Amino acid sequence: MELERRSQWLRGVLDLCVLGVLAHRESYGYELIQSLHAAGLDGIQGGTLYPVLLRLQRGGQVVAHWREGGSGPARKYYRITPAGTETLRRSAADWEAFAGGVSAILREVAAR
Amino acid sequence: MRHDTWLDALAGELRRHGVAEQTAGNVLAETAAHLWESGDDPLRAFGPPQAYAATVAESVRPEPPRRAPGGPVLLEVVGITKRYGRRTVLREVSLAVRAGEVAAVVGANGSGKSTFLGICAGLVSPDRGEVRVHGSLGYCPQGGGTSDFLVPDEHFLLVGAGRGMSRADARDTGRAGAAALDWDPRGGTQARHLSGGTRQKLNLVLAGLGDPDVLLLDEPYQGFDQGSYLDFWQQVRRWRDAGKAIVVVTHLLNTRDGVDTVLDLTPRGRA
Numbered sequence: 001m002e003l004e005r006r007s008q009w010l011r012g013v014l015d016l017c018v019l020g021v022l023a024h025r026e027s028y029g030y031e032l033i034q035s036l037h038a039a040g041l042d043g044i045q046g047g048t049l050y051p052v053l054l055r056l057q058r059g060g061q062v063v064a065h066w067r068e069g070g071s072g073p074a075r076k077y078y079r080i081t082p083a084g085t086e087t088l089r090r091s092a093a094d095w096e097a098f099a100g101g102v103s104a105i106l107r108e109v110a111a112r
Numbered sequence: 113m114r115h116d117t118w119l120d121a122l123a124g125e126l127r128r129h130g131v132a133e134q135t136a137g138n139v140l141a142e143t144a145a146h147l148w149e150s151g152d153d154p155l156r157a158f159g160p161p162q163a164y165a166a167t168v169a170e171s172v173r174p175e176p177p178r179r180a181p182g183g184p185v186l187l188e189v190v191g192i193t194k195r196y197g198r199r200t201v202l203r204e205v206s207l208a209v210r211a212g213e214v215a216a217v218v219g220a221n222g223s224g225k226s227t228f229l230g231i232c233a234g235l236v237s238p239d240r241g242e243v244r245v246h247g248s249l250g251y252c253p254q255g256g257g258t259s260d261f262l263v264p265d266e267h268f269l270l271v272g273a274g275r276g277m278s279r280a281d282a283r284d285t286g287r288a289g290a291a292a293l294d295w296d297p298r299g300g301t302q303a304r305h306l307s308g309g310t311r312q313k314l315n316l317v318l319a320g321l322g323d324p325d326v327l328l329l330d331e332p333y334q335g336f337d338q339g340s341y342l343d344f345w346q347q348v349r350r351w352r353d354a355g356k357a358i359v360v361v362t363h364l365l366n367t368r369d370g371v372d373t374v375l376d377l378t379p380r381g382r383a
Contacts, residue, residue, distance in 0.1 A: 029142060030149045046146045047158035047167070050139075054171035066141075073145040076138065 015052050017041060019080055019088045022062060028075040029053065053078060061087055115147050118154040118161060125165030128339060130346045135172050183211030186357035187326050192241035194227055201227050207375050209357040214348060214370065217361045219377030225361045226254055228377060229330050232359060247325025254330040257315045260304035264297035264314055275322030282321060289317035293343045309335030327351055330361045
């Protein structure tokens with residue numbers, strides 16, 4: 001797949017994907033990257049993810065707190081807020097409609 | 113690149129971008145934890161410290177950045193027209209800048225940006241129109257403005273005296289302003305031996321001496337390196353937050369600079 005195009009797609013939805021993962025349970029940056037990777041979104045670098053988390057935090061979509069990280073340094077855990085849940089709910093419906101439209105057009109092309 | 117070196121550089125750049133100390137501390141700790149756990153190369157995972165700091169600064173800057181307008185208008189320019197010979201440089205130009213606002217004056221070379229600022233400063237008289245300044249004025253010219261044989265401290269005393277400041281106050285305020293631009297003005301270097309960029313820093317500090325209400329800055333960052341350029345806009349934001357009305361003549365307009373009004377002097381038909 002064209003790398004440039006893929007990263008553009010990702011830019012548009014990464015914050016929603018992060019909220020989606022956090023909707024299951026609170027998590028921290030490195031673990032989020034692994035969760036997203038497991039879901040098929042690989043190649044996300046820290047330099048991309050952490051600014052997204054900062055913006056979500058600034059917008060009140062998530063809250064953060066520090067917790068000891070076992071043998072390593074403390075980790076900053078993020079938890080989704082009710083506002084974040086609401087954003088996720090609304091955007092998930094929007095995304096379905098949008099992606100459905102794109103898929104319908106592209107499927108037609110692929111079937112030709 | 114070694115983690116520590118990269119993190120140190122990031123710390124410096126975050127400070128330079130005006131990220132609050134506590135926020136920067138959190139970002140640094142989180143980044144360090146990530147590097148520790150992932151074993152990533154910082155340059156690969158986060159990119160150059162300078163660029164990453166800019167992204168972080170952008171991501172933590174409070175939104176919306178606009179404070180409620182409604183400060184009093186401190187600078188009013190109404191219907192200015194200026195001709196040089198048969199050439200009309202400015203035609204019916206108006207601008208109002210409130211306390212806590214930044215206006216950028218842009219336009220092609222020769223479109224009258226410096227003339228406009230000179231008129232605002234009262235150094236050039238217009239053929240028509242009026243300028244009203246409510247409060248005191250600080251002006252930073254594009255060049256000149258310094259005295260070749262005086263050292264920076266003497267400039268601070270001289271200009272400070274003109275604005276009613278005590279010697280000690282003028283010197284301390286001048287040195288603090290210089291430090292904000294990453295410049296140590298102590299030591300007896302006469303202005304004629306300062307580099308162009310440093311002379312502009314001196315000019316800029318002088319413009320801010322005595323806490324003027326209105327600041328007129330004519331492309332003050334010529335000769336600045338990238339870091340000093342950021343320090344300059346940082347200083348502009350501090351002035352804005354302190355309720356000054358600021359006019360900056362510029363040909364480089366970066367949307368992130370937090371400008372409230374843009375006055376484009378490019379003549380119609382040439383834009």
